[in-house]
Amino acid sequence: MKKVLITGASRGIGKATAKEFAKSGHHVIINSRNISELKKTADELGKINEHISYYPCDVSDYNEVKKMFDSIGSVDVLVNNAGTAYLGLFNTMTPSDLRKIIDLDLISVLNCTHIAIQSMINKKSGSIINVSSMWGICGASCEAVYSAAKGGINAFTKALGKELAPSGIRVNAVACGVIDTKMNDCLVPEEKAALEEDIPLGRMGRPEEIAKTICFLAGEESSYITGEVIKIDGGFI
Ligand SMILES: NC(=O)c1ccc[n+]([C@@H]2O[C@H](COP(=O)([O-])OP(=O)(O)OC[C@H]3O[C@@H](n4cnc5c(N)ncnc54)[C@H](OP(=O)(O)O)[C@@H]3O)[C@@H](O)[C@H]2O)c1
Numbered sequence: 001m002k003k004v005l006i007t008g009a010s011r012g013i014g015k016a017t018a019k020e021f022a023k024s025g026h027h028v029i030i031n032s033r034n035i036s037e038l039k040k041t042a043d044e045l046g047k048i049n050e051h052i053s054y055y056p057c058d059v060s061d062y063n064e065v066k067k068m069f070d071s072i073g074s075v076d077v078l079v080n081n082a083g084t085a086y087l088g089l090f091n092t093m094t095p096s097d098l099r100k101i102i103d104l105d106l107i108s109v110l111n112c113t114h115i116a117i118q119s120m121i122n123k124k125s126g127s128i129i130n131v132s133s134m135w136g137i138c139g140a141s142c143e144a145v146y147s148a149a150k151g152g153i154n155a156f157t158k159a160l161g162k163e164l165a166p167s168g169i170r171v172n173a174v175a176c177g178v179i180d181t182k183m184n185d186c187l188v189p190e191e192k193a194a195l196e197e198d199i200p201l202g203r204m205g206r207p208e209e210i211a212k213t214i215c216f217l218a219g220e221e222s223s224y225i226t227g228e229v230i231k232i233d234g235g236f237i
Pocket of ligand 1: 007013060085104132177179180
């Protein structure tokens with residue numbers, strides 16, 4: 001049984017990933033900010049597997065992340081999933097918008113990884129999976145800062161994969177396409193339909209389809225894969 005921490009796991013991709021790990025009998029710790037939503041998800045997961053815990057905190061704040069790890073202890077698997085989207089022209093964004101997106105979509109990944117690897121290095125084992133986006137590979141208009149953050153995650157994944165390989169720690173990422181979660185609730189049906197027309201597989205992805213790849217990357221079946229960014233986008237890019 002592995003001890004797995006998944007950030008941003010009260011809903012969406014994080015929750016689907018927590019479910020997948022729970023089904024395999026692992027000890028799953030879920031995180032997000034809204035405690036009542038988080039607890040509700042933990043209760044639901046508890047019906048699959050009794051080894052479910054939750055810890056609310058804002059992962060863009062290093063001190064909060066440090067407190068979380070002081071409380072939960074070391075983990076074998078870290079899934080850096082928490083994130084948010086921002087749709088809008090770059091020139092209309094405020095300095096505070098820029099900071100908020102970079103803090104949550106990039107710095108949170110550095111925060112959690114920085115603390116989690118201290119014990120992984122001692123144990124000479126561990127697996128880190130970062131949830132990124134296809135926009136981090138090719139860039140999206142009106143999502144420039146989000147694209148920059150996700151592109152940063154992709155580069156971080158490749159660099160840290162090399163740095164930590166001698167310590168027996170693997171670092172990989174999934175670059176998601178358009179996935180059917182609350183993050184895309186802002187799209188009206190016509191916008192969703194237009195997007196789906198652009199996707200070669202003709203539909204949005206399901207959170208479960210991302211979860212399965214994340215679990216694969218955490219386990220022995222992927223033991224020779226590190227520093228990799230796997231695109232899961234229905235052929236979009
Ligand atoms: N859906 C897509 O089309 C898509 C595409 C590419 C990449 N992704 C990436 O996939 C990841 C998950 O997205 P999703 O679609 O599942 O979104 P979602 O349904 O909105 O879920 C986001 C999760 O992150 C949590 N969260 C947000 N800010 C947080 C913070 N500061 N600290 C801790 N938790 C926080 C949210 O809970 P609280 O708000 O309560 O904290 C929630 O649990 C993100 O990194 C996103 O960029 C998604």
